[in-house]
Structure formats: C-alpha cells, structure tokens
Amino acid sequence: MNEYRTGAFTLPGEAGYEKLTLEMAKKWGADVIRDSDGTKLSPEIVEAGYKIYSTICIIREHNAFAAAHPDAQQQTFLSSDPCLAVADTLNIAPLDGYFDEQFQLNDSPDALPFWQVWDRTANRLVPSDQWMYQDGAVRIRGCVPYHRYTVSFLAWRVWEEINMYNHTTNHWESEHLRQLDPRHPLAWEYLKGWLKDWCRDNPDTSVVRLTSLFYNFVWIFGSDLRRRTRFVDWASYDFTVSPAALRAFEKEYGYALTAEDFINKGKLQATHRPPTAPKRDYMDFIQRFVAEKAGELVRIIHAAGKQAYVFYDDSWVGMEPCGKYFASIGFDGLIKCVFSGFECRLCAGAQVPVHELRFHPYLFPVGLGGLPTFAEGGRPEKDAIAYWLHVRRALARQSVDRIGLGGYLHLTVGQDAFNDAIEEMGIAFRRLKALHACGAPAALPITVAVLHTWGALRSWTLSGHFHETDGNILIHINEALSGLPVKVKFISFEDVKNGALADADVLINAGRAGDAWSGGDAWKDPALISEITRFVYAGGSLIGAGEPSAVPCGDTRFALAPILGVDQDDGAYACHQPWAFEAEEAPFFVADQALGATPGIRLIAPDTRVLRAQNGVPALTLHSFGQGKAAYFGGFSYSPEAARMLLELLLYLTGTDGRAAGLTDCPAAECAWFPASHALVIMNNQDAPCEVAVTLPEKTLRARLEANEMVFLND
C-alpha cells in the first residue's frame, strides 16, 4: 500500500506553521505546497524540497495603480429600480438600492452616451432629448403619468468581488481591493510588467497558480441587508463590459450593442436563460479577448521558466474549459474545486496537460453557505466524506492527475478525523489513478447526448456548484451521469441539426419551460423537432425531465410530447380531459424518493405507461415510439439510488446488458471494472454497511462493505 501514500497531492502551507506544514505534507503525501488567498509561505517551507504553487489574482492588489488610473477599473451595466411617474417629470437616482461600496456611477463623457432611459410600462426607449443627467440623478421630461421608468447606466466596480465577499461574509477588515480591466492599455502594460517582476522575484515558485484571470462572475450587491445579493450568476458576462469593449465590438461585428442588450428589462441575461443572438456574439468576442490576453500571461510565465496553472473559479469569465479557445491559451494545468462528480468530469475532460481537483471543505472557519466547517459546531470530516462520495464515483469513470486542498492549514490542528479522512482519500485517489493508467474501466456501448442551449460550452456544469443550481433538474441528472459507465456528450440545438445524433443512443432534455436547459424558443424550429422525431422513430431513445422542449407556440406544450406520450397542461388544455391511467409495475429499479411531479403533466396517448404517479400526476412514464422509446421524469433528485435508476433506465431503453461494466445487486452500491488490471472497485454510497454481489460477464464477485467504504478487489 505504500506505493499509494505519496504524490499528486497539493497541500496549502502556512507561514508561522512551518512544522505543521511539513508534518501534514508527510501525512497526506503531498508533493506540492501552495499558498492561498490570505496565507503566505515562509522560506522554511519554500525551501523544504517541495514543488511550490503560488497564487496570483492578476487583476487585484494594484490599488495604487487603480487610484492613479481610476478609468482602468472594471465596470458593468446596471439598471435603476423602476420608478413611477405620477406627473410629467421624474427624477431617478440610478444607484439607489445598490451597494455603494461596490459601485460608483460612471458618468464620464466616455460612458454617458451608453446610458439609456426606458419606459418599462410601454416597453419603449425614451429619446435622449427627453432626459438629462446632472449631479448623480437623471431628470426625465414628458413622462406618461403612471408609467414606470428605469435608467440603464455604466458603473465602476470599485471593490473586487471575492475580496468584497470575504469582507462582508468573513469579517475581513483589510483594505478593499480594486480590480483592473486588462482592456485598458496602460493597465495591461502595467500588469504584464508586474507579472514579469513577480516571476523574477519568486524564483522558488514552480507553478504560477492564476486565480483566475480577469473578469469575475457577476455578483451584484444591494444596499439593503434584506437583499444583500441582488444578482449572482456564475457564468454571466456583464462584468466584462466597458465603453472600450463596446466600441471594439461594434468595429468588429458591424453593429452596436446597447445597454438593453445587457439589462434585458432589468433581468440581465442569466446563464439559465436562452441568450439573444447579440449576447452569443458578445460572449465569443470576450472569449477571444480573454484567451488572447491569457496567452500573453502564460508566455511571460513560461519565459520565466515556470508553469502556468489556472484555477477555474472566481474571475474565470470567458475562459470556459470546454470553450473553443481554452486550449489555445497554453495553460499547463487546470485546477477545479469540487463538491460533486460533475465538476470532476468537467475538469477531467478539459484539453490541458494537468488536471487537478481542489477538494472541499476549504480550510476555513465557515463554508460557502455560511455554516461552520472548521469553526465551532463544524464537522469537517463529515463534509469531506460527503463530497468524496460524489467525487470518487466520477473518478472511477475518468481520472484526473492530482488532488489537493486550500485555505488555512492551522485549522486542521486537532481535527484528527478530518486529517485521517483526507489521508485515506489520497490513498484511494492514487489507487484509482493507477488503475486508470493501466487501462480504462469497462464502459457500456451507450452514448448519452445531453441537449441544451449551450451544448459543449457548458458541459457538465450549468453554472456554479451543485448547491447553487440544484433547483434545476438537469444538474441532478448530470451528477448521476458523472459516475455511470456510459459515454456522455453535451450538444446544442444547432448540433442536432448538424447531425450530432448520429452517434447518440439516448438523448436527454431536462429543464424548466423557457430556460436554457429546456431550450425555450429553440423549439420553434420544425427541423429540430423532426430530426429528433426521426431519431427516436428509427430506434433511438429520449429522456425528458421536468418541462422538456416546452415552447409556447405549438399544438402541444412540449414540442416532444408526441414522442414522450405526455404533455403539460399550462391552462391551454382547458376542458380537454386527459387519458385516465393506472400505474403499472416498472421494468427496472425505481428510486421513489428521487421522483417528483411536475404540475399539469398528463397523458396524451393511450399507450403511455405510467410507472409512478404522485397525487394523480404521472411522475415517471414510458412510451414506445416507432422503433424507439421515450421516458419522462416529472422530478429527479440526485441520490445514489437515483443514479442507479437512471442506469437501469438507460439499459432498458437501449436493450443493453449492464453486466459488461459490472452490475451491483444493491442500488446504493456502484462498481467500476478495470479489465486490464482485472480489478473491481466497489463503492458503498450509503451511510450503512452492505453486502454486495457484482455481476460481471463471466463471474459474480461478492464483498461486504462498511458504510461509505470503497474496496478494490482483484480477480
């Protein structure tokens, strides 16, 4: 077992705790020591013989430069809250309701031409000669009484958002850090010079750990603590905007973006919503800019003889690892913090030499949700194991190169249970990695294509972590898929029309009516519908979940309803009676706790088979269609049992014998069979022991597993 005790582990060191750092490096088998946001490494650590990662947030910690060049700071479009006109004139103070430590009006001559005033009641742009800006307020003339007006404006973002989060949530009291826009020529020259100097001044650093690049995900604070966070989207592009960016866009694309392209009636353009065509253009424009600038940084780092890893979080906007331009940047490694299996697959699939996971919990008194982890009342080992159960099943399918932790190492003192758990995870990870190195685990001949607006750009993730998006049915399905022995790809509606179903066996569409995952207006396209109809009719399979393919203009609410055999009554079926049904026995394992009912679901075909119903609403159905089959889930909440149900459904739909990849006889247990190594990995995903028999094509193996245990059997 000693062969698995060391290597491929990144430890967060901490100056002032040199002895602890070296002890823990030994216990956890670290080969790398890193610093973290808020911690430093001392010479004693740096010179202890470990490879060193140094964390840099390139756009932050340049307050002196920002003070000297305030126009080099980053910006965003904001909209005032709507104000009611009760007379001919109306005054609006645009920033009312926003956090004034985060935003300042950009009322420069450069920015004002981009401001807009809207009559939101009439959905009408107010001509610019009807309003004027003066001293922090907009005065509108010629108002229609009892209409509501808004001002769209540019604002400087004067507090880097991650720093702002740590101050407001974790009571940091240091200076507020500002952030520079790499699009500003002076700032960019300054940042490059700064990085060159930094590389020169840190000879012991082997890996520059960029955390991350330039533009943070969108996080808009309000002035009122009852709504401190007004808007947060892990994948929105609003924070990339500036007059310079808008002018460059117009020059390249031949048309101008306006404030309303971002403000969108005050709703902004969240990743969960289908993008407008201009937003798609703008995203591509930003992605190319980010890749180009990031490439310059990487070249500076390489020129200094160091490697460049990027941490995929925080200021990551525009560098999606599955995007078209990521590989061109030339990073040496990608580091992804993970709570879940889908995040592991997202990292593992990126085109980059080294894939590293940063495990949770972060070594910090409280977690992202504000609950204690290492603080009084926390149980960090419980958290760590809970995340590990999600991550290891994905690692059993596709390995990464490294794992590690982050934060304040001194918090581990006295946390023996946590420290032991991490030690065990390190060993287990290295064993899994070694198995993968000898040959891939057996997989079933099933390719699952997950269909949504974003396609491959948003492979695995919707935006953000599981707990940030768990109101979306798709993330539960993605999490289940992350550990199943099937091939998974993420395709867009355009991809379908371009032949992406050719190598697919099962198509999944799962979302809420009108969102980016269900697809919204994309379903107005008959070519899309008929191609999927052809696919299933010819023998393919379809899984719909939630409100799949929902569109307002069809003769059914779900464009794919004729295939699914169910539709949703949003009121349009008024006076139409649905087919009566009785639930029948399921031909596969059903995880009842994972199911849910979507309101208004009804049968629209007499041959739809209802396997489960909740309060009279079908919750799980099957429908044959031509040579193919379709299944519908009203709800799907991830659990080990839900993943097993999904696996069995895939086997049923495709008529596949699951034993080729090994099949446990216990829904809460999973396995991975590595034929090249003759090794079987069995994972008990429940918090109680179980006896498991695993059926392989030519034999059955048995084991008794403790709660949460993973065992490695050799044939």
Added chain:
Amino acid sequence: MNEYRTGAFTLPGEAGYEKLTLEMAKKWGADVIRDSDGTKLSPEIVEAGYKIYSTICIIREHNAFAAAHPDAQQQTFLSSDPCLAVADTLNIAPLDGYFDEQFQLNDSPDALPFWQVWDRTANRLVPSDQWMYQDGAVRIRGCVPYHRYTVSFLAWRVWEEINMYNHTTNHWESEHLRQLDPRHPLAWEYLKGWLKDWCRDNPDTSVVRLTSLFYNFVWIFGSDLRRRTRFVDWASYDFTVSPAALRAFEKEYGYALTAEDFINKGKLQATHRPPTAPKRDYMDFIQRFVAEKAGELVRIIHAAGKQAYVFYDDSWVGMEPCGKYFASIGFDGLIKCVFSGFECRLCAGAQVPVHELRFHPYLFPVGLGGLPTFAEGGRPEKDAIAYWLHVRRALARQSVDRIGLGGYLHLTVGQDAFNDAIEEMGIAFRRLKALHACGAPAALPITVAVLHTWGALRSWTLSGHFHETDGNILIHINEALSGLPVKVKFISFEDVKNGALADADVLINAGRAGDAWSGGDAWKDPALISEITRFVYAGGSLIGAGEPSAVPCGDTRFALAPILGVDQDDGAYACHQPWAFEAEEAPFFVADQALGATPGIRLIAPDTRVLRAQNGVPALTLHSFGQGKAAYFGGFSYSPEAARMLLELLLYLTGTDGRAAGLTDCPAAECAWFPASHALVIMNNQDAPCEVAVTLPEKTLRARLEANEMVFLND
C-alpha cells in the same frame, strides 16, 4: 308562520303518482306543478288547480323529421388526432378516436370546402391540392417526413348530447334523440309549426318551460372509455357551426372564418381561454341569431296565451342572461338550477320578470358526479342542506321570485328527512323574499369590480357549475362575494379603459397565467396598466389572486406586480434574489385553511407585508401603493371562513366600518340586516352550534344557533 307555508314553489309532478304529487304539493306549498325530462303529468294532476309548467326541448324529439332531412341536423368542427408522416404520403381517418354514435363525417359538397389539413409540426396549412378525401379518409401527398398532420373537418352530431349523457351515464335505453339546427330553413318552419300545434294541444299549460333553446354546450365524446369525454365546455360555441352559418357570417362581417378559427391547433377555444377577435365576432353573430329565433318562439307562445320561461342550462349557448341580447328575447321567466350562491346571483340579476331557482339535488338516483343521491347509499337531505348553505347567503343579499325542484317525484317516498328539509327551505326562502319586498338589506359603501376578459357577459359564472370550474381561483372568490354585503360588478379590460373604475372601490383580478380570468395578452396594453395604476395610486384598492395580470412580455411577470408588491418567478428571475421577509400579524381575520401558495411568488418591494407564507412562499400579502392598497392571495378556497376573510380584507382595504351591514363575531356565521323591517337574519354556516353576537351601528344582538341554522330576529 303560516303566511310563509305556501307559494312561489314549483313541484315536479309525475303521472302514476298523482296522490303523492298532490300531497307533496301541499307539504312544500307548491303553486306550480311541472313535468321533467323523462316524466309526464296526467290529467288528474293538470286539472288539480295548479299552474302548470311544461318542459320543451325545442330542437329535440323530431327524429322523423331528422331522418327525412338529415342535412337539418346540427354539426361541429372537429380535428383528427395528429398523425405522424414517416414518408411522402399519409392517410388519415378523421373520426378515429371519436364516439361514432355522436358523430358522422359531413363530407357533403357543402361541407368539404371547409375542411383543412395542417402540418402541426411546422404550424402550416397544407394546400388543398396536396390532399384528397375519399371514402372516409384523407390522403395527403408531399408530406415532410416526421412532421405531424391533422385533418379539420365538419361532422354531423347525430345524438343530442343531454340524451346521450343520460343513455351512457344513466343507462337509458330509449331511441337516440337527434337535434335540428334552427338555421336550416325547412327545420325552422317545421319547429315553429310544431310549437304552434303543441301550444294548441296543451291548453292546460300556463308556462312553456324551454329547456333550453337551440345549441348545447360543447361535449365531445371519444370512442375509448378511458377518455369518454374528450372535451366539455359549458360555454363554447362550436356546436352552433354549419356551412350556412359560416356563409352568413362572411356575408355580414366581410371576412371568412376557417376551420382553424374553431380548431385552434386542436385545443378548440374554451371559455377559460382568451378569445381571438374572430371568435368574439362569431359569438356576437350567434347571440343575435339565437335571440332573434328565440324571440320568434316567445311570440308564438305568447300568441297562444301562455308564458315562456327558459331554463338556463343544456342548450343554452348564445342566450347568456347577462349578454346584450337576452332582454330582447322577451322571456317571462328565467329558471336556473343552483348548487351555489354565485348561480343565485346570476339568476337574480338577469333582466327578466320572473327569476326562479331549481334546487339540487335533482330527484334522480344519482347526481351529476355519478354518486348516489336518491339511490342506495345517498343522503339527499345532506346534499340539499349543503347547497342551501351556499344559496341562502346569496338570497339574503338579493332575492329571487321562486324556487322549485325537478326530476322523479316518486323518489321522495320514504325520504322524510329530505322532504322536511325542503319544506323548511321553502319557508325560509319565503321569509327572506318577504323581507326583501319590504326593503333591501343594508349594504356597505363598497363596490367590487371583478376584472376579466369576458366582463359582464360572464358575470358570476365562469362557465358551468362550481364543481366543474373549481380549479379556478376566481369561482371561489365569486362564491364568497355572492353572500357579502357589497356591490359587485363584472368588468372587461375594455371597460377599464372606458372608465369603469370610476365607481369602483376594489378591483379584483384572479386567474391563472394566460387564461381568460387573469387576462393573458390583454395585459400587453400599457393604457390598461396605467389606468389601474392611477386608480390604486389615487386611493383605490386591488386584490390579485393566483397569477393575476400575468403576461409574458413585461419587465415583471404580473403586469400589476409593482402595485401588488409581489411577482412570480417563472424562471425569468433566474439569479435574482427576492427580498427576504418574516411573516407579520394580520390586521384582519385570516382563514388559514383557505389559503394556498402559488409557485414562484416573491416579494419585489421591501415594504410588502407578508401575512402568511407556505413553505417560504408568500401566500397572503399587503402592499401600500400611493394612497391605495393592494392585497395578494396565492390561493383562495371558498369556505364560510374564507368569505369572512374576504369581507374583512375589503373593510381593511377601503377603511370601511362593517357594522353598517351587521358584523358577526364568529367567522362561520353571517348576517343580513334589513333596516326597513328592523329584521336581522343570522346564518350559522358551520355544522356545529354557535353563539353569535351581531354588532349593528347602534346595538349588538345575540343568538344561539344550531348547526346550519338560520334565524330571523326582530329588533
């Protein structure tokens, strides 16, 4: 009390039960004896000195004429179920899935030009040269593979629907009755002659009870018992259609209706959905036709020295009592069967000399829902009292002229509890009627305007009885309003723009997104929104319930959200955090059981007060807006306590002292104060005794009431 024992009561007599008929006439104080569908009166009854109502269904029971003139039968548009094309050609048998005893294809040269074939996948009309009809099937050429096609066609309706219902539900076995279309010239001459003869041959009949006129509400049966009723709408106009009607419409309106104006992608145009402009035109066209033809019948009846009453049910389409043309028909009386208070108010408000209620249960073995009433296992007195509790509170506000029953009188034998209950209701009704005759009950200075698509045309009712529409929040509110001491009017969106709010104190909009009650696309009109905004800002009140003013294109989901202070997240608020809240104490009585949560409701203003929440979703809120106030109900289920809550909310919103109309101290008890008579009526609406104190402006009266009791106190 003897003065209230007789009069204003219509008894269903039954030949063969002459002694019973006369005994029950005495017990219940009848002054009129009627026949019913399925019963006859014998000379012994007819000549017993009572006024006689004779029931006629004018378009039915002419099978010989129908056989001789099959083209005089009624019709409808139907759509085939969608069929999938998998090749270039497709055959569709249009009537597949419909009940072949109800429908026959109308493939006459007169009808075929109105048939249509649609590509439902592409939402495209298929040119007529791409399909042909032959021998019961349509053959389509040039199909797009994997698109779905439908045939819209005219069908003869060869079984009168009420007769069909009685056969299929109550196992009648007599000849299937057909129905004639009064638009057919020969049929119309025949029917008039038949009515003249009938009047001549029935000299003892004083009132011809038309049940009802020409066109039944829409009731479409399917061939499969798992979906016997495919579509049923108590207020749809599909059954009025014919090539002759379509040609007459085109001649008058200058544009032609097509099958799709009726079929509407297979959804038809249910009353619960906002109508298209052509449907509005067509309804007016039919209403004028029905009024004109009904007027001719009334004149024939009057010429024979009889009165003409109309029963408002079954073949009533086009004669809405609150419609523009009803009064012009010249009926002498309107008879409405009632389960509920709102039906009582609907009848009482019609412009006609005599208003009569037919109480439920109908004297029949089973009720409308199929459960036993007079059959084994039934408790008809319980049913009667339950309906009476609803009806009497409406009668306390606005009286009618008469009450009565219908059905098979012999079923009352041995039903002493039922017979006694009806006797008591007769007495109570006559006492209430006498009080109204002396002077109206005290009412509060509050005018409530209920706002929906149909306005006054659908006053009180949505379409059909309470139990047929109880999935709609508005019918619960209407039922509550029917017994409250306030003025109620029903207004349309056009009415609002034409000044209908001038005399309104409280505006109510209650429905589901996109339905006729919420309003759907009507809310795209800024003039509507700003007029309501002005109304509330200036001091008016607004109550929204369910998904009020929901519209897809605004910057809020509810057009009135800024007034209500709440909005609904249908996904468009993705990443936007709502205002946090804590529920606070309500300033009025809250009937918790009556509340419910509408999914996605969130605060959009910090000053919205949440009085109740369910699972974190606001269920009852208040919001001040300018000088006015608004309230929002996520759910509202009618109960006596819910009615009390609504009353107290109206008092709170308008700052009214409720004592002017008398205010009980018990939510389950109501009262009506008749100042001219110095009489107080107290109703205990609960199934248990209660002690009630009623506060009037100058005194407080007390009484102890038995379960369900109504008492009459004199000051």
